[in-house]
Amino acid sequence: MTIGDISLVLVGAGKMGGAMLSGWLDMGLNPANVTVIDPGLPQEMNxxxxxxxxxxxxxxxxxxxPDVVVVAVKPQVMDKVLPTLKSLVGASTVVISVAAGTPVSAFKAHLGEEALVVRAMPNTPAQVGRGMTAAFASHGVTASMRTLTAALLSSMxxxxxxxxxxxxDAVTAISGSGPAYVFHMVEAMASAGEALGLDAETAGILARQTIVGAGELLHQSALPAATLRKxxxxxxxxxxxxxxxxxxxxGGLGAxxxxxxxxxxDRSIELSK
Known part of the structure; x- marks a missing residue:
């Protein structure tokens, strides 16, 4: 089964859902086989x-x-949304969740113990096609479903x-939350620049572009980060x-x-309970 052949339902039309959908359509997903569900009916998605x-x-x-149901709603509304999806999930439907903090057990509690669930954690650079996504497949997800899931999530x-x-939970801590760490590093470097006597605008430009440039060099280079540092x-x-x-x-950055x-x-674990 190829991406162009599948039927897909996307639940949630926010920034992450929209980024995924754009990537899938660019990859050849047939729009005639796609349904997007969002009670808010945002104008841009219309x-x-x-x-x-x-x-x-x-x-x-x-x-x-459908062949695939992708759940991309906020975790705080998951308990309201999941019961409405039970009728969508057939014996061969794979359910892909990109919602933080919602375990596989929660999906099975609402959709049935036989539900085939993939729990994924993308991050916000997915909005510009530079995301990092990791996923876990529950029992029963077939090899072909895993291949299809990987293709869909690689679009980001x-x-x-x-x-x-x-x-x-570890993925959430490293890559899911990780972009915020990098953004804060820009803030910290800019603040340090001001402390060294630079004006705020110049310090901000220097810090931001340094991170952007270093990230692009890391992206294009096959060398390990340690080698680039050296x-x-x-x-x-x-x-x-x-x-x-x-x-x-x-007291160093590593520690x-x-x-x-x-x-x-630890907070991710708490939110999953």
């Missing part, structure tokens, strides 16, 4: 539906069981499978002086990042 030719409705009633950037559902660092130079602080065993990501993982 316009896209008119342009592309997919169906956009407020409720799931009356839809024949890179994709990997994890071996256990518990690892999704390539910038002259022995006894200015970069080495800064890295002596950032890489200190006590701080471990503490921060552990807090994010």
């Amino acid at each position: 316009q896209l539906a008119e342009q592309k030719g997919f169906r956009f409705i407020a409720t799931p009633y009356g839809i024949v069981c 950037g890179m994709f990997v499978w994890v071996e256990s559902e518990g690892q999704i 390539n910038v660092t002259s022995p006894g130079g200015t970069t080495a002086a800064a890295l002596n602080v950032l890489m200190a065993e006590q 701080l990042m471990e503490k921060a990501t552990a807090a994010a993982r």
